[in-house]
Amino acid sequence: MGELQSKLAETIEGKNFFLVLDDLWEPDVWTNYLRIPLDAAAQVTIVAATRHDTAAKAIGVEHMHRVELMSEEVGWELLWKSMNISNKKEVHNLQGTGMEIVKKCGGLPLAIKVTASVLATKEINENEWRKVINKSAWSISTLPIELSGALYLSYDELPRHLKQCFLYCAIYPEDFTMDRDDLVWYWIAKGFVHEQGTQLLEDTAEEYYNELMYRNLLQPRETVADYSSCKMHDLLRKLAHHLLGEEFFLWRFRVLGD
Numbered sequence: 001m002g003e004l005q006s007k008l009a010e011t012i013e014g015k016n017f018f019l020v021l022d023d024l025w026e027p028d029v030w031t032n033y034l035r036i037p038l039d040a041a042a043q044v045t046i047v048a049a050t051r052h053d054t055a056a057k058a059i060g061v062e063h064m065h066r067v068e069l070m071s072e073e074v075g076w077e078l079l080w081k082s083m084n085i086s087n088k089k090e091v092h093n094l095q096g097t098g099m100e101i102v103k104k105c106g107g108l109p110l111a112i113k114v115t116a117s118v119l120a121t122k123e124i125n126e127n128e129w130r131k132v133i134n135k136s137a138w139s140i141s142t143l144p145i146e147l148s149g150a151l152y153l154s155y156d157e158l159p160r161h162l163k164q165c166f167l168y169c170a171i172y173p174e175d176f177t178m179d180r181d182d183l184v185w186y187w188i189a190k191g192f193v194h195e196q197g198t199q200l201l202e203d204t205a206e207e208y209y210n211e212l213m214y215r216n217l218l219q220p221r222e223t224v225a226d227y228s229s230c231k232m233h234d235l236l237r238k239l240a241h242h243l244l245g246e247e248f249f250l251w252r253f254r255v256l257g258d
Helices: 002-012 028-034 053-058 072-082 088-104 109-119 126-133 150-156 160-171 180-189 201-214 234-244 247-256
Strands: 016-024 043-050 229-231
Touching: 002 028, 016 028, 043 053, 072 088, 072 109, 088 109, 088 126, 109 126, 109 150, 150 234, 160 180, 160 201, 160 234, 180 201
Parallel strands: 016 043
Antiparallel strands: none
């Protein structure tokens, strides 16, 4: 690390540049690695994007801009449109309950979309939605606050075989593009795919993949129209890591070493 800091300081000495630290979870990258070598630069402008005030304050930001959360009205629209509800009467009748759900999602689009996917597996009526609101998965206290609530609910509602497939995807690095065909074969090799009559295991595994996409737990790669590759949102990846706990690192070593 000392050699790296030395080379960095030598490279930027006397220069002006603009640095973006995106999705900063901990201040260590600044305090331990960048702060000292950046003193060699003539002028540096830094923008740090983070979900945590403590990280921003620790690196000494001069101006903090808070991005406003999605309003409940817009959140409700995102919820019912994500479920493809087109009946105006249903939208009107479910609005009160839907707004409660949006409020529980904290105005976060990802939370609203994964909750919409959970609701889409139920009958579209207030009684079923009320059952979702009352689920204990909303209030699991052992999770970090950014992973609790809607994100954990979306995982908890998965059948066991899909939970295994979802957790498996967390072995890849952040923002890694995963190939559908690769995942299909890996899931089969790990024994996650159950036989369904005479249907080929590859076809069953592809159904698992499509279901995780439908539930917004995997996100399609924007440049590919046929959904043949995907990524995992960083918060969902962090949730998977947390659920795997200490087993994650050994499991990741075994899987990538196969």
